[in-house]
Amino acid sequence: MKILFVTDPLESFKIYKDTTFSMMREAQKRGHCVVACEMTGVRWQQGESVSAQVRHIDLTGDQAAWFTVSATGREALKDFDAVLMRKDPPFDSEYFYATHLLSQAEREGARVFNSPAALRNHPEKLAILEFPQFIAPTLVTKNEADIRAFHATHGTIILKPLDGMGGMGIFKVGTDGLNLGAIIETLNRDGQQTVMVQKFLPGIAQGDKRVLLIGGKPVPFCLARIPQGGEVRGNLAAGGKGVAQALSARDREIAEALGPILFARGLMLVGLDIIGDSLTEINVTSPTCFQEITDQMGCDVAALFIDALEAAL
Incomplete structure (x- = not known):
């Protein structure tokens, strides 16, 4: 197979932990052709197919100079066996436009994973609203009075922007409501921006678990991202410690309920975030944690993923 990875710049990869790198390594191990591009090199022009300025790469096994380029050029996305959208968030207007270009490539015959339409239809914070039976008390609003009423009902709460990533912009407010007004003003921008508010889950002390779904099925191990140094955020980008562990019965219940539904919509790879017994986010843009698990x-997650990709093609 010839696989195109749509990524951030290869030069920025931290290959000791990068999930896209682990996918590339497994693909090359199986004899597949590994090709990479950035969204800046993707274009559509009337009379042409969606194409990208690409680099054919070979992984070297070296930690520093980890790849070499064997060929470059512009190629149509429809000419690849698979196109993997692995650009990291944020899901901003440019990411949104990128999904439309990838949808056009699909109309021309490209096979894109995850489905661009599914990426648009499953914003990572809001996708949980479809599955209220699995989530903690949650409020989505622009209204300050609504947030204050939710705080009065539930005590300690978490507030976060809908477009955040890596734990950015997350605030915890205790029962005393200290700084709640200032935090609301910061996040809702005087009522102009929507905020998600959730009841604080003490289970965060045991970790914010990343449960991976591949081809609609749960990987048997998850990564618990445990807050460090007084932080409330377990995100690895915010300094959390990643501890792999077997899925709990509740983790598996949630994963097995959501897996077939999301896979049927074109989401081959999904990262569920679970704190305690509650689903908190559904990550679809560029789920990670392969290498840590x-x-x-000893569970080869990249091999499970390439197995699923080969089966889908």
Whole structure:
């Protein structure tokens, strides 16, 4: 197979933990052709197919100079066996436009994973609203009075922007409501921006678990991202410690309920975030944690993913 990875600049990869790198390594191991591009090199022009300025790469096994380029050029996305959208968030207007270009490539015959339409239809914070039976008390609003009423009902709460990533912009407010007004003003921008508010889950002390779904099925191990140093955020980008562990019965219940539904919509790879027994986010843009789970538990997650990709094609 010839696989195109749509990524951030290859030069920015931290290959000791990068999930896209682990996918590339497994694909090359199986004899597939690994090709990479950035969204800046993708274009559509009347009379042409959606194309990208690409680099055919070979992984070297070296930690520093980890790839070499064997060929470059502009190629149509429809000419690849698979196109993997692995650009990291944020899901901003440029990411949104990128999904439309990828949808056009699909109309021309490209096979894109995850489905561009599914990426648009499953914003990572709001996708949980479809599955209220699995989530903690949650409010989505622009209104300050609504937030204050939710705080009065539930005590300690978490507030976060809908477009955040890596734990950015997350605030915890205790029962005393200290700084609640200032936090609301910061997040809702005087009522102009929508905010998500959730009841604080003490289970965060045991980690914000990343449960991976591949081809609609749960990987048997998850990565619990445990807050460090007085932080409330477990995100690895915010300094959390990643501890791999087997899925709990509740983790598996949630994963097995959502997996077939999301896979049927074109979401081959999904990262569920679960704190305690509650689903908090559904990550679809560029789910990670492959290498951490593999390194700690011996479960080759990249191999599971390439298995699913080969089966889909």
